Amino acid sequence: MTVDSAVLDDRSARAWLSVSVEPGMPAVAQLVEEVGAPEAVRALSAGRPVPDVRPGTDPDPASTAAAVLAAGAASGLRWLCPGDDEWPAGLGGLSHAGTLHRRGGVPYGLWVRGDHVLERVCRQAVAVVGARSSTSYGDDTAGDIAAGLGDAGVTVVSGAAYGIDAAAHRGALAVGGATVAVLACGADVVYPRGHDGLLARAVAAGSVVSEAPPGAHPAKVRFLARNRLIAAMTQVVVVVEAGWRSGALNTLAWGNRLHRSCVGVPGPVSSTASAGVHLALREHRAELVTGAAEVREALALIGTEPPDGVSAWNRGELRDTDGLGTEQLDVLEVLEVTTGMTVADVAGRTPLPRDAARQVLAMLAERSLVRCLDDGWRRAALPRGHDDRTLP
Amino acid sequence: MTVDSAVLDDRSARAWLSVSVEPGMPAVAQLVEEVGAPEAVRALSAGRPVPDVRPGTDPDPASTAAAVLAAGAASGLRWLCPGDDEWPAGLGGLSHAGTLHRRGGVPYGLWVRGDHVLERVCRQAVAVVGARSSTSYGDDTAGDIAAGLGDAGVTVVSGAAYGIDAAAHRGALAVGGATVAVLACGADVVYPRGHDGLLARAVAAGSVVSEAPPGAHPAKVRFLARNRLIAAMTQVVVVVEAGWRSGALNTLAWGNRLHRSCVGVPGPVSSTASAGVHLALREHRAELVTGAAEVREALALIGTEPPDGVSAWNRGELRDTDGLGTEQLDVLEVLEVTTGMTVADVAGRTPLPRDAARQVLAMLAERSLVRCLDDGWRRAALPRGHDDRTLP
Numbered sequence: 001m002t003v004d005s006a007v008l009d010d011r012s013a014r015a016w017l018s019v020s021v022e023p024g025m026p027a028v029a030q031l032v033e034e035v036g037a038p039e040a041v042r043a044l045s046a047g048r049p050v051p052d053v054r055p056g057t058d059p060d061p062a063s064t065a066a067a068v069l070a071a072g073a074a075s076g077l078r079w080l081c082p083g084d085d086e087w088p089a090g091l092g093g094l095s096h097a098g099t100l101h102r103r104g105g106v107p108y109g110l111w112v113r114g115d116h117v118l119e120r121v122c123r124q125a126v127a128v129v130g131a132r133s134s135t136s137y138g139d140d141t142a143g144d145i146a147a148g149l150g151d152a153g154v155t156v157v158s159g160a161a162y163g164i165d166a167a168a169h170r171g172a173l174a175v176g177g178a179t180v181a182v183l184a185c186g187a188d189v190v191y192p193r194g195h196d197g198l199l200a201r202a203v204a205a206g207s208v209v210s211e212a213p214p215g216a217h218p219a220k221v222r223f224l225a226r227n228r229l230i231a232a233m234t235q236v237v238v239v240v241e242a243g244w245r246s247g248a249l250n251t252l253a254w255g256n257r258l259h260r261s262c263v264g265v266p267g268p269v270s271s272t273a274s275a276g277v278h279l280a281l282r283e284h285r286a287e288l289v290t291g292a293a294e295v296r297e298a299l300a301l302i303g304t305e306p307p308d309g310v311s312a313w314n315r316g317e318l319r320d321t322d323g324l325g326t327e328q329l330d331v332l333e334v335l336e337v338t339t340g341m342t343v344a345d346v347a348g349r350t351p352l353p354r355d356a357a358r359q360v361l362a363m364l365a366e367r368s369l370v371r372c373l374d375d376g377w378r379r380a381a382l383p384r385g386h387d388d389r390t391l392p
Numbered sequence: 393m394t395v396d397s398a399v400l401d402d403r404s405a406r407a408w409l410s411v412s413v414e415p416g417m418p419a420v421a422q423l424v425e426e427v428g429a430p431e432a433v434r435a436l437s438a439g440r441p442v443p444d445v446r447p448g449t450d451p452d453p454a455s456t457a458a459a460v461l462a463a464g465a466a467s468g469l470r471w472l473c474p475g476d477d478e479w480p481a482g483l484g485g486l487s488h489a490g491t492l493h494r495r496g497g498v499p500y501g502l503w504v505r506g507d508h509v510l511e512r513v514c515r516q517a518v519a520v521v522g523a524r525s526s527t528s529y530g531d532d533t534a535g536d537i538a539a540g541l542g543d544a545g546v547t548v549v550s551g552a553a554y555g556i557d558a559a560a561h562r563g564a565l566a567v568g569g570a571t572v573a574v575l576a577c578g579a580d581v582v583y584p585r586g587h588d589g590l591l592a593r594a595v596a597a598g599s600v601v602s603e604a605p606p607g608a609h610p611a612k613v614r615f616l617a618r619n620r621l622i623a624a625m626t627q628v629v630v631v632v633e634a635g636w637r638s639g640a641l642n643t644l645a646w647g648n649r650l651h652r653s654c655v656g657v658p659g660p661v662s663s664t665a666s667a668g669v670h671l672a673l674r675e676h677r678a679e680l681v682t683g684a685a686e687v688r689e690a691l692a693l694i695g696t697e698p699p700d701g702v703s704a705w706n707r708g709e710l711r712d713t714d715g716l717g718t719e720q721l722d723v724l725e726v727l728e729v730t731t732g733m734t735v736a737d738v739a740g741r742t743p744l745p746r747d748a749a750r751q752v753l754a755m756l757a758e759r760s761l762v763r764c765l766d767d768g769w770r771r772a773a774l775p776r777g778h779d780d781r782t783l784p
Contacts, residue, residue: 137662140662220725266658268529269659270529275682278680281658281673287674288670288673288680329493
């Protein structure tokens with residue numbers, strides 16, 4: 001089927017761009033924003049030079065577009081474009097997020113494998129990214145975090161590499177959570193080969209997406225373009241392990257650019273797999289998190305999740321021993337967090353008579369510093385951090 | 393020897409306070425600041441009530457003072473007082489640092505074991521504190537950091553507990569560094585018993601100090617008072633491992649109060665021994681550090697160390713690939729950090745002719761992005777963090 005290029009529609013024009021231009025070329029994205037995709041195709045297919053794009057002409061862009069759309073359909077891919085209901089809102093942020101390594105801009109479109117509505121899948125989504133050369137500590141942690149997010153109905157977005165990416169998908173999938181794999185190759189290409197099962201499960205539970213055309217092979221430079229999509233499609237970017245030179249730090253940098261909430265999981269300082277994360281934490285390019293609950297707090301802080309998941313601690317309702325008197329401090333000191341104690345026990349270990357001990361306990365309970373369980377009074381378990389008076 | 397209390401000198405008056413009042417009672421410290429030590433002793437020994445101090449009278453404070461000074465001398469302790477040349481300047485900050493757990497104030501004096509000049513020993517000093525129930529990871533890390541500080545001529549200050557305290561002392565002593573052990577018991581008391589050798593070596597290489605009188609046994613409440621001294625005598629407070637309820641967090645809180653540079657070493661998020669540190673890092677009560685070099689940077693930032701130890705990275709001289717052209721990025725991409733490559737190799741793996749490759753390499757070398765070693769051209773090894781373009 002051949003159509004005159006003069007009447008190439010927006011969707012076909014974007015399909016042409018997908019197959020004719022490398023993903024994430026900012027000059028092309030800018031041209032599309034300025035004159036629209038059809039006009040951009042007209043100019044580019046006629047050989048108009050654009051920075052970083054190899055000159056080349058296409059005498060019949062409509063055929064080219066039709067061919068790629070047919071190839072996508074044949075591979076079971078849908079072609080989503082900006083303006084579609086299903087288009088994830090976050091991708092719009094890329095139009096004013098600048099470039100990193102000369103990649104940037106809103107994607108011309110997304111090839112999607114899977115039947116879920118992508119916009120809905122990404123409405124509460126967290127990127128969990130990290131090193132391919134991860135440690136078992138990193139894999140376990142990424143899996144735990146992803147499982148905690150999946151349990152809470154939060155979508156996990158990552159690449160499809162070995163290491164942290166795979167651990168994140170597996171963790172979320174294991175608890176029935178949704179995941180989105182964003183690929184640097186075609187959405188119909190299985191890369192790495194060993195991840196065919198993983199990708200199939202991601203398709204079933206979420207989506208596999210790419211801006212590269214069907215059949216496109218992974219190329220180094222495409223990972224740089226791909227990383228911006230992972231950050232843009234999510235509200236929080238979590239880096240679990242990343243060496244100093246890990247590509248995950250590029251995803252983190254996109255998260256910073258896009259004003260996403262960026263967080264990082266620390267590890268042993270002796271682990272080179274955590275060195276890049278530690279550097280990012282030191283430079284305040286990411287906040288430290290230790291697990292899924294804290295990632296969900298970051299999500300809640302940006303208003304996409306109700307604050308159910310937020311601990312009293314992080315809502316600022318710190319429980320404080322400042323201002324307590326000697327009797328109250330004495331009682332707190334003898335209580336245990338894990339074992340209950342009767343009022344008589346408490347009185348026996350403090351200078352207080354039993355009645356006074358009971359009154360002090362009631363007062364401390366009002367301040368949530370102690371609680372009464374079946375086996376008696378315990379000190380409350382929540383961390384009280386800076387004002388804790390436990391001693392050697 | 394009995395002296396009339398009317399003529400008790402400042403030094404004797406302070407010795408009386410040391411033996412008659414618990415360390416770190418803020419009301420007493422305030423009284424001493426207001427009316428001077430001799431007048432404070434006159435009031436207290438006559439039974440004047442002061443908040444948190446048990447009323448009691450001493451008909452002969454001069455004898456009491458003389459006795460404790462004699463006991464100290466017999467135990468080989470020196471009695472340092474504010475105003476002495478040897479008095480560490482940082483302790484003065486405690487006069488306006490408020491209280492934590494109802495402890496605070498400038499110490500009445502310090503009992504010192506060891507011949508080194510304490511003020512000089514503390515002029516470049518870092519507190520390395522942490523949990524008694526440390527892990528081998530924590531011990532190793534504390535030891536490494538202390539060794540790095542000792543190597544750089546920085547004094548390590550800590551308690552004398554098992555775990556991180558001991559690891560810190562050992563690390564510094566192993567490289568011939570100076571350490572100060574600040575005790576909650578008398579400076580002549582060996583506690584814990586197993587640390588007699590460690591304390592003896594600290595005396596030889598630095599000092600063992602305490603505000604508790606000679607022979608005083610460790611009491612829980614004295615650790616709270618003691619912690620403020622560790623923070624006040626140093627410029628940087630490092631917490632290596634601390635559970636949620638670790639006393640090391642009290643030392644950290646004193647560091648915050650005293651506006652010391654407070655830093656923490658992360659660990660595996662699965663380690664409860666690091667939970668308190670992670671919380672402190674999350675709440676920005678401490679900055680993340682991964683080793684001695686970064687602790688020394690914190691020390692340099694507060695102006696007590698020349699910036700020799702500061703990496704180019706932290707001076708803001710980031711090496712950046714932004715602004716590089718395609719040819720330069722192509723060349724960077726083929727180079728390895730650990731293996732050299734000839735110009736011919738580089739040309740062979742890029743579209744560049746050999747002359748152009750040589751020019752590009754020279755240009756990159758000027759920007760310190762590559763370097764030429766015996767085996768050829770390599771990519772520079774320094775971390776470039778957020779703008780790193782290494783790809784999966």
